[in-house]
Amino acid sequence: MKKEQHIIPDSAIKGIATGLIMMAVFTSLWAGIGYGGLKDTGYWFVLIIFPALSVLFVVNAIKLFNAAKHFPKLTSEADIAEEKRMGKWFGIIFGTEGLGIFIGINVVINLGHPELTMPVLALVVGLHFFPLAKVFKRTIDYYLATWSTVIAILSIALSLNKTLTQSGVFTLLGIGIGIATSCYGIYMITEGKRLYRLQIG
Template structure:
């Protein structure tokens, strides 16, 4: 990217990253809520939706603010953004295939409790190429945390524990809420970077 020019697409790429984190973070929170088997359902659902919605609004506002930037970019930047979009599609597609395979194996072997911890590891692994692709170092941290969370859940926690009249699916609760917090936190970091890019584009390279 040109040192003295921040194109609109750069800020919008960050904004769409925020939207992704808001959406998938909220889905993971839903997995955690499901693992509680009805315990605290309403309040946890409201809280999760509030977190996700707040982050989602931040991404939408960033998209709107990016309209102030020029969409002009150098030929080199244009090629790089096109390559980035292509590789993102490939990485995201491979992640989906791996998750589908994991789901099929866990279902076929009647061990579906394993699925969400394994999925957390797959999601974590996909952050490593994204960190290089988008030049966001924090993605390495997010990927490592997700992989560690999934592995630690499988190795150190019982799959289920009783809680009053409920049978809690501990693995789902752990990776569900843990992954949600990691993704929401990552979304907040990407949002801050997007705002920094926006300010730099509007006010010049000194920002």
């Protein structure tokens, strides 16, 4: 029985490569937030893993951009329409995320809780993974959404009841969300390699 040929468009590989660049940036940003909480302690060195992973993500992104030339371009009208649909919803979700962050931050500041700025930002980031999961049909997005949302809500609660100082909240958020973006990047590397093997054999 002949093995079924998998046809993977170059846009799929470029999409993963672009995602890796984004995860490299976001992982570094959250590591920076975590450093803000740990800089006065002797434990900041644990954050070194995040910049290291960011470099790994960029290196693999470059490899995938180069590998994309071995993949065919979309020719089917149905595939092109589906790609446009996903691109449209991706833009809508990120636009909504930006608006949500703006509104959320302004709400907590006007309520007299500027210390909740970062936790609210993290909450919106976590929530935006839920619609992404549906648009791209990826189960991992649900796990990352749940994890990030729980970390954000926990940081809000621990900040309000004074269990954690602002440095403690930064540490929790930086490490917690950094783990999420790192896991996403590792998933993308694995997925990119899987698709490459399917195409090249």
